[in-house]
Amino acid sequence: MQTMRASISSTSYxxxxxxxxxxxxxxDHKKGVFPVLVGNEGMMERFLLPTRLTKHPFIVQLLEMSAxxxxxxxxxxxxxxxxxxCFEKMLKLISKK
Numbered sequence: 020m021q022t023m024r025a026s027i028s029s030t031s032y033x034x035x036x037x038x039x040x041x042x043x044x045x046x047d048h049k050k051g052v053f054p055v056l057v058g059n060e061g062m063m064e065r066f067l068l069p070t071r072l073t074k075h076p077f078i079v080q081l082l083e084m085s086a087x088x089x090x091x092x093x094x095x096x097x098x099x100x101x102x103x104x105c106f107e108k109m110l111k112l113i114s115k116k
Contacts, residue, residue: 052068054068054096057106062103064103081106085099
């Protein structure tokens with residue numbers, strides 16, 4: 020499992036393009052994963068989430084939380100309101116199964 024992190028602080032300025040990604044965040048990634056931002060408004064980390072995990076109950080619950088928090092018509096990267104370090108630990112656990 021490949022995990023990629025990029026911190027975005029609310030106090031720093033990051034220029035985004037129309038896709039909602041900065042040039043630093045535009046990294047090629049392999050098929051079967053998609054980028055998500057995880058964390059709170061003040062600090063979010065970028066992860067590459069394997070698409071096969073989107074049916075896992077933990078990920079489904081997080082996606083529902085995201086829809087409630089940000090709506091179904093989010094622009095740019097999908098944001099998940101969850102602690103980034105806990106998210107990383109859970110990804111490692113559920114990826115092993």
